[in-house]
Amino acid sequence: MDRDQENIQAIIRSLELDSLKQSNEHVPQEEVKRHLNVVFIGHVDAGKSTTSGQILFLGGQVDDRTIQKYEKEAKDRSCENWYMAYIMDTNEEERAKGKTVEVGRAQFETESTRFTILDAPGHKDYVPEMISGASQADIGDLVISARKGEFETGFEKGGQTREHVQLAKTLGVAKLFVVVNKMDDPTVKWSKERYDEIVAKMIPFLRSSGYNINRDVQFLPLSGLAGTNMKTRVDKSTCPWWNSRCLFEALDSVEVPLRNPNGPVRMPIIDKSKDMGTVIMGKIECGTIREGDKLLVMPNNAHVNVIAIYCDENKVRHSGPGENVRIRLTGIEVEDILSGFVLSSVVNPVASMTEFNAQLQIIGLPDKALFSAGYKSKLHIHSVVDDCEIVALERIDPRTHLPIRGQAHFAKNGDVVRCRIQVSNMICVERFSDFPQLGRFTLRDSGKTIAVGKVTGLQI
Structure with a gap:
């Protein structure tokens, strides 16, 4: 790593620490x-x-x-x-x-x-x-x-x-x-x-x-x-x-990944419980969550209030991206939350839909299977697991990144395709280019991973 890169990394680390300190003002500086x-x-x-x-x-x-x-x-x-x-x-x-x-x-x-x-x-x-x-x-x-x-x-x-x-x-x-x-x-x-x-x-x-x-x-x-x-x-x-x-x-020795504490809140929910109210658990992917914040639980568009935040079992007033937290909410009941829902900003809410555009690489189809419109499998994206179907696709030339014309609309192992995917339920996704953790996914079938992909367009 050259001197300029070292200086940039040092500045990034300093900014991340400053952000963490500001979001946990009650924590003594030496403990951050x-x-x-x-x-x-x-x-x-x-x-x-x-x-x-x-x-x-x-x-x-x-x-x-x-x-x-x-x-x-x-x-x-x-x-x-x-x-x-x-x-x-x-x-x-x-x-x-x-x-x-x-x-x-x-x-x-x-x-x-x-x-x-x-x-x-x-x-x-x-x-x-x-x-x-x-x-x-x-x-x-x-x-x-x-x-x-x-x-x-x-x-x-x-x-x-x-x-x-x-x-x-x-x-x-x-x-x-x-x-x-x-x-x-x-x-x-x-x-x-x-x-x-x-x-x-x-x-x-x-x-x-x-x-x-x-x-x-x-x-x-x-x-x-x-x-x-x-x-x-x-x-x-x-x-x-x-x-x-x-x-x-x-x-x-690992560098902390770049995170955005000032962006719109995005926290996929991985678990829930009832403990003096409704408690959700997840990792904050973007933004900072504060006590008293008014947020949305999507895709059911439920307006909620943040009553308490717990990080590593400690009650904190603020928490930023990268942290695994438990959050106590009012405004929603435990039974109205499912794994895969997303805690989101009100002003800039996470996208919710039943169809999206994607680019896929096929890596492990079952024997003799062809990947084409109508193919059904399981979609895994952040904390969502849902049934899905390919409703349209075209193969892509990996060298030119352009559609391959004049060929049958099916794919086999190793092929790259652009496609439209339809899911059974309303889910929260984002373009990979905007929020990578909410825009990368896998498809599984017959107990194995058959494709990996990224969301390229939203069917809103």
Whole structure:
């Protein structure tokens, strides 16, 4: 990075801190930290929940007595190595099955950064839940098992490593840490050859998925179960060939994405509850929300008042983009809110519709299927999941970006198309060029991702 770029980044960081300070005036200046959302993704059994749990333990969020309780519980289930995962996998189904089935959420801090951890499920049956987690993230930790056979199972056709990477990129996870886990396994024993083999196989795929390897991706080896190379660098006696950062240092090095605290409010709602009124939960994508604000819940055009805002369990007066918050509202009942609704500015409300124009890339159609007008699938866009149908399409030449004339109006794997999409219910979307997090989406069919796309036009 040259001197001019360094100066620009320093100015951006200063402006972001100033904005955060102004929006939380009651917080002492020395306590204001930048905030990042990190999602843990990867194939089932790669060690995502264990690694997440270890981060919380090393970050001081879990005490020794709790760890001892989890160790005993795991041992009683004859699953001694699962105890760290119990920190994130809190419900009985997850502990009984030994796999994450919903997005776990927790917070930890380093000296300079507050992190929200999103622990996404790895099993193919829970990809919609993984999409929900990744759609809220700024950066991703792709956890890969170094154990012989496990990496291959996750990376080969049918494994979730590839789909998770493609989904993460589509959902706006711009920076990716590729965490090569279980390096202490007896089949690996911190082998540089095994680590290099995994990196060499991952790089071409990551590049083909749209990641710039030098700018967007960092690889590092660790043991999530033992906590090695996580908060402190791995000892040379354990891994003499590793000369770079540990996980906490790598996370701290990430630049905060550009955010707009002064834009129109956009907060997709991911959950709701009744707690002395109506409470909604979500990540603020744009704008700043303040106590006393009058806003809209869309698409039902409900006028609401903001009574209270909670960030990391703390009551705050203001909160800005990038923050995961709970907001207590008046003017609407819990039963009148669905996941996928959006809290929005009154003056500049989010768009609501049942049809929109889009550009798609077809990546994984079912065998012998053709993509054409009439094709039906599931649409995933921010926190919305809805049935959809392609009502018109034209193929695009990827070199000229112009329609291909004189050919049948259908597409196959690898094709790029422009199309019009119709959904079953009124949903909130925006042009990708205006609000990327509300304008990028995936289509899924038969349990797999078939296309990734962006909204290019609104049918208002």
